Amino acid sequence: LLGPEPGPVLLSIPYNVQKESVDENVLEQIHFPSQTALRHTSPTTDLVALLRAAQHPVIIAGHGCIQTGAREIVAAFSKRFNIPVTTSLKAKGVVAEGTALSLGCLGVTSNGDAYRYLVDHADLLVFLGAGFNERTSYLWNAKLLANKKIAQVDRDDAQIGRVFQPDVAICGDILAVMENVFLSLEADAMAPKSLDRLEDHQAAIAPSSNEGRTEQPEAFRLIQLFFGELAQRFPHNALVFDDNIVFAQSYFDVSDRNHYFPNSGISSLGHALPAAIGARCFSPDSPTFAILGDGGFQMCCMEMMTAVNYGIPLNVVVINNGTLSLIRKNQFQLYGERYIDCDFVNPDFSLLAQSFGVQHYRIETEAALNILFDHADLTGGINLIEILLDKHAFPRYLSAR
Structure with missing residues (x-):
């Protein structure tokens, strides 16, 4: 409602919140600021440092990548540095699905392959324009984020830190940020990440018995x-x-x-x-x-x-x-x-x-x-x-x- 861009607004209220009783007097205490100041201004060098240190990073690409025209840079970044990509439902196709570095779609109604890789192998999650809502997060399953570094890049400051606390938070244009990070890592001659765990994961994907995996009769x-x-x-x-x-x-x-x-x-x-x-x-x-x-x-x-x-x-x-x-x-x-x-x-x-x-x-x-x-x-x-x-x-x- 207070976002920087005009247009329709969808209010998505979690089911457990809908069932709660609310004291109407609390409405008198709500303050709506006339302008929201940017709170998240981490330099891109912090994201570069996380990527250099990570052994098995994963990009979680959301619809923000499509809105900002960042599809090509995300795909090029993934390919150059061997970083797997999973997407939210609305971001399917940011990286061509069915290719080696695509983990497919993340979400409670998906087949669960991306979920399993994130839980078992990832040590850094880079959220790019992804809101991590109820569906994408498997009802906010804590296993997805446990024992991992987290970076979040979003053009909407209100989205940053809304669901989880990132180690690095950058509010800015996703295309510009990722181009900057790409050039920095190229200049530092960062080697591509090892694909051993990804290849093992793809070879060992079990059928419907895996947790989080949808049955496919x-x-x-x-x-x-x-x-x-x-x-x-x-x-x-x-x-x-x-x-x-x-x-x-x-x-x-x-x-x-x-x-x-x-x-x-x-x-x-x-x-x-x-x-x-x-x-x-x-x-x-x-x-x-x-x-x-x-x-x-x-x-x-x-x-x-x-x-x-x-x-x-x-x-x-x-x-x-x-x-x-x-x-x-x-x-x-x-x-x-x-x-x-x-x-x-x-x-x-x-x-x-x-x-x-x-x-x-x-x-x-x-x-x-x-x-x-x-x-x-x-x-x-x-x-x-x-x-x-x-x-x-x-x-x-x-x-x-």
Whole structure:
């Protein structure tokens, strides 16, 4: 609310805080300063010193890297000095995922690989424009930060030290700071860090038994293959808007030339479809995908007619399992499988597509998936793509809500 830049503000209040009682008299004691002075002005030489001393540093890149145009410098820095990078959900693709130095996405709904590396091996965490919120921090799991040096670089002074106390805190433009640090380490001829632990970690990643790792049963194979094909067939310039986020966080390797837009955890069901339409108008040559659950799609499905009316090419991908998966998952885990108001009946999506005058693809086999990517016009057409999923299959991470 008091930030230096105008615009919308999202107030995210943790669930435990929402349940607390508050004495209304405390409101009289709150003082809102007219201007916030910068409090964090550590010199970049302090960050340089931490990086030189660390054996196994890790960069945690947040959306601030994208906002400040720092994607290229972060990728170059990582490659030059052999420093692995993990990202927040909104920062997927800051460093091309699927490459050797990418740990993938950090967060409670991810597959847990980055979590395990940070806990077991990292001795320095460099936060670049990452807020370390409830999702990214695994509900503020203390193991992630224990026994590590911490550096934080953010252009918003209010973000620094808000969740954890960094050893080095720099408020400034991430691009400018990292360029300065890069040049300093080059001038000092700092050798690249050893990749032994990273290579051992990647070779020894266990399946679903690891703490923090999301289960990946065979039931998700079609979704996993879909995201794999999407990444391979559209390695650059694709726009992907995602309501679901859970599957993409683990299965979609976003390249540094693609753009991924999740729902940011606000659970704004159905936003992906109108958002994708707007983005395609702005970037008319970019293959565009809106990925939704069937519950979210039913909240906004008539927006497809907007795409038809204006001839806006679009791929709407609906995960069809006949349920609100997050609600069903929580009722499975926390309420003894006492399911209430989470299941529903879907329309016939083929007839719905026919009524819109768009192409329909129903994916329930690998052969059907191959037909989609081999023959569908995913760049210039309007397609309704339906991927079948068993409603009893969902990643069984615990959301703790």
